[in-house]
Every structure is written in structure tokens, then in C-alpha cells.
Amino acid sequence: MTQTERRLSAILYADLAGFVRLVENAEDQTFENLRSARSKIWQPAIEAAGGSLIHSTGVSMLAEFASAIAAVRVAIDIQESMAQFNGHLAEGQRLLFRIGVHLGEIIIDATDQDIFGDGVNLAARIQVLAEPGGIAVSRAVRDIAKLRDDYAYVDGGEHRAKHVSRSLHVFWVRARDGSSTVPVPTVQLRGIFHFHGSDASGREFGFDVATDELGKRKQGVLIGRDSGQCEIVLLSASVSRCHARLSVGANNSLLIEDLGSTNGTSINGESISSGQSHPLDPGSILRLGDLKLAVRCD
Numbered sequence: 001m002t003q004t005e006r007r008l009s010a011i012l013y014a015d016l017a018g019f020v021r022l023v024e025n026a027e028d029q030t031f032e033n034l035r036s037a038r039s040k041i042w043q044p045a046i047e048a049a050g051g052s053l054i055h056s057t058g059v060s061m062l063a064e065f066a067s068a069i070a071a072v073r074v075a076i077d078i079q080e081s082m083a084q085f086n087g088h089l090a091e092g093q094r095l096l097f098r099i100g101v102h103l104g105e106i107i108i109d110a111t112d113q114d115i116f117g118d119g120v121n122l123a124a125r126i127q128v129l130a131e132p133g134g135i136a137v138s139r140a141v142r143d144i145a146k147l148r149d150d151y152a153y154v155d156g157g158e159h160r161a162k163h164v165s166r167s168l169h170v171f172w173v174r175a176r177d178g179s180s181t182v183p184v185p186t187v188q189l190r191g192i193f194h195f196h197g198s199d200a201s202g203r204e205f206g207f208d209v210a211t212d213e214l215g216k217r218k219q220g221v222l223i224g225r226d227s228g229q230c231e232i233v234l235l236s237a238s239v240s241r242c243h244a245r246l247s248v249g250a251n252n253s254l255l256i257e258d259l260g261s262t263n264g265t266s267i268n269g270e271s272i273s274s275g276q277s278h279p280l281d282p283g284s285i286l287r288l289g290d291l292k293l294a295v296r297c298d
Helices: 019-048 068-086 118-128 139-144 211-216
Strands: 005-016 052-056 060-065 097-109 114-116 135-138 151-159 168-175 192-198 204-210 221-224 244-248 254-258 265-267 277-279 285-288 291-297
Touching: 005 019, 005 068, 005 118, 019 052, 019 060, 019 068, 052 114, 060 068, 068 097, 068 135, 068 139, 068 168, 097 118, 097 139, 114 118, 118 135, 118 168, 135 139, 139 168, 151 291, 204 211, 204 291, 211 244, 254 265
Parallel strands: 097 135
Antiparallel strands: 005 060, 005 097, 052 060, 097 114, 135 168, 151 168, 192 204, 192 291, 221 244, 244 254, 254 277, 265 285, 285 291
């Protein structure tokens, strides 16, 4: 009987945002761009840092490192290189990967040269909470992996993830203001915004907003408990009958406005004033009453 080998590793999991849209618009070009990015950026960066590219489907990539510091540095290097890579592509062909990094125990399958286990699963769940072109890490990684001076950790709060019993506390890795570092590409308002999270009791809530449809509504869409008035209905006692409004800003950004709700609205822990529209970026944490929702776009 083969003995199971386990070890503590830093796991980097990446997934391409908006893959279906990319393939629908330009299938052959998308796969060519993916092959090029993997061979010219991903594999060299991982191997140079002593990591192993376990497998790659083109759309997603899984890598293992002996050091959490190395894994985070590689994630930053890759996103900087991808920003330059995307600069040579048409807007509709750009490859925006979400990257998640976690430090945890893995199980090694020496026969198939693969890894799996709780550590891999959590890295995949953390990746979902990153913004397209961005990086999210677990608290375990944040606690031991020092960043370059031109980057900082931003507290992303706790999240409930699918099929994970405990909450995940994530941190986003972002360039500091005024940094000369190549910035994460700005995500244009297109595709679908996904809102997913839970209330204080752990009850899950979620909804999606198609941005092209939102852009056609001059008055935006209303969020609240009242199905007679609101397009997005959240049946929670902490959400007001008409709680907030989503709309498109003049600079093609997603905006949210609190409509004088009883329990308030906040973005990344900061309460917003009612009657004024505020930008809502992918990767943000939106709180409506006691509902905490992670925002992502693909």
C-alpha cells in the first residue's frame, strides 16, 4: 500500500476572467494568446523562483512553491508582465487572470505528478475573490510574506466560500499610490458583475448584474426587500424596502447610491452617505445592512 505524502506548501492558483466571452469573440486568437502567455511569462517566472507549474489548462494554472514569499513575488511579477503583454492586444482580447495564493498542507500524487487537498481547494476559493488582473492571498500568507516597498496588503475582510465550512479572511495585493510599478489594468464596465456573500447568521445571498443591460437603464436598478419596486430583491430584515441603486457613471464605472436605508451601506468597511453615488470596483466588499457581498466581474 502506497503511503500518502503530505507537506506544507505555498499554492498559487490562477484562473482567466471572462474566458467564455474571449472565446466567443476570437477563439483562435484567444488560445494563441494563452499559449504565448504561458510559455513566455508564467512558466519562466515560476521556474526562476524555484516553483513548479503543476498543471495548466490554459484557462487556469496551479503552481507550488516552498516559500510563501516566493509565491507572492511570482504573482506580482506575473501580473506586471501580463499588464505589459495585454498592452499589445486589442481591448477585447486582453487576458486578465485572477490569482489566489495560500499557505497550507497538500497531498502529493507522485504517480500523476499532481497535488490536491485542502490547501489547493482554499487557494482556488481565494482566487475567486481577486479582481481580474489582481491578486488575493490568505491571512496565513499575509502574516509571513513581506511585500516589495511599492506594494501593500489591503484587508478584504472575511468571506464565505462554496463548500468551505469556515470563513476565509483575504487580503488583496495592490500597488501603492504613486508607485512606478506597472499598474493592474483597469477593468472596463462589461460582462457580468457578480455579488455573493452572506449575512451575520451565515445565510448566503447573491445576484448578478449584466452591465450592458444596466447601461441601458438611465435610472439604474434598485436593490431592496420590496419586489414591487426593486429589480434586485434581497429578503433580509436588515435590508430596507428600497435600500440602494446601482447605475453606470459618466466615466463608464459602476456606481452605488444608498437610498436612505435604515441600516446603511458601506464599501470596504467605509459607510457611504445617502443620496450620493459612489464608485464600486471589482474586488470591493459591499455591505447592505448586515449582508456582506464580494464584488467581482467577468
